[in-house]
Amino acid sequence: MTTAVSILPAPQLAALNDAYRQAVARKRLRMTLAAVAFFAVLIVAAIGAEVNLRTLFTFFGNFVSYFDRILTLEDGTRVWTNPAEWFWGWRKWLWMLGETILISYVGTMIGAVLAFALNFFAAQNTSPAPWLRFATRRLLEFARTVPGIVFALIFVIAFGLGPMAGVLAIAIHSTGALGKLFSEIVENADMKPVEGVRSTGAGWMSCMRFAVLPQVTAGYASYALLRFEINVREASVMGFVGAGGIGQELVVAIRKFYYSDVSAILVTIIVTVFIIDIATGWLRGRLFGKDISA
């Protein structure tokens, strides 16, 4: 089968080709400029961060052999040939791991309650006064932007070493993060029920309780569960600054070069994080259906 492909007359074709080339040239120029700017930023950053590729190449073998070493027991055999020796401290580690999960649970609960108390003031459609909304938003922003571990460092000095500092640090950070998410849910809520309740002469409290709350609780719980999952990871490093949990054991093992312990603790952390991911995912699916997965 043959089909005739119509060919435009030469002058028309030339004009079209010109236009095309011009359009492409402009785009290419812009791309090149962006790439040059980006590389300039990278080079400045490389100087700022004292990047030394020679060190990397000399020591890259160390990185690989580090994993080789943490997977070797003291008697020179591979860790998986002797699990009992590898996980010799499993009682203590499981206990610490339990503490880590409790820290993140209690921290998430406190954070969720505080965020719940604050978010109606931060949402555009329910805030009673603009200045209150402004103040609440700045407060939440502050709690969210300062990293949790910085709070932990300060709280360790105020409250002493121990899990309490970790819990409070996680609670404050969660308040900031959840407060923002909660207030976004409230902003997406339907305002008609609020008008209905207000038309019966109800005050602000009753409006929130009977018109807004029934719409938003499912979203709140979903986000709180998601936050719990993130907080387990966060809590696993709180021990680095002395704020409780398994991080304490890990940092000691890394600093003192107890190689096989490092891999054993890392494996327990990774497995726990996996299990919690799957469990909360399942729970959210069960509680709220598949549609709220954000």
Added chain:
Amino acid sequence: MSQLPKPDREQLRAKYPDVFDRPAATRLAMPAMIAGACVVFVFGLVNLDFSPAKLWSGLSQLGWITLMMIPPDPGSSLPAYLSALGETLSIAVLGTTTAAVLALPVSLLAARNIIPSQLLRFPVRRAFDSIRGVDTLIWALVWINVVGLGPFAGVLAIAVADFGAFGKLFSEAIEAADKKQVEGIRASGGTALHEIRFGLMPQVLPVIAGQVLYFIESNTRSATIIGIVGAGGIGLQLAEQIRVLEWQKVSFLILMILVAVAAIDWISGKLRFAIIGQRAIA
């Protein structure tokens, strides 16, 4: 005004049995769950040594600390702090870029529309998951063991930690890409590499650029904390000043971090909109 007829309770009950006679299991489920959550909460408080006395003394300590933080004052070390802040930003930019460059080719291996074989995709995905399961701070400690203290360890830590996150996000972006362009390239006789280069990349790159910018933004925060374990940047200064109880300097450093993060937020927001237009990225 007409009065509504008084509802007949018995009749309603007969008409809507599932509203009036819910089984005990569904009626009690919610209170039971809340009670369970509270019990675990109280158990946690007891187990983690919470006591009102401790809380009270800690709070009054915290009040003192806050008072001593005012006003924020860098003393004579402002230049050192500024250069530490620059170091932090460098760590974030460089670490994120390295991670993105390394993750892009590997993420192709984890995308269903490129590698149909489950057998090959599965280990790549689990590797990404495991890398993501380990916190940036832990990677920083490991790299400090390898290349020594300093910002370079921070760059490598962020690069490795983000490699896992990017691998997952990129492969999802690739899977979401439209198949038609790829088929077009194949129909005109392109090889598998041509398909990726001309069929997939033009669709995927803007999404990826948006994600990379977003990560640079969030890594500015991560980069401030990896200094705490000795991997360079402003976190190192912050941890030091907290340990020697120089509260005015601490509050100044925290303010600097807040301002830097806000500035990066603003810049990357602008750039993101310029790249992908006014729609939100996933």
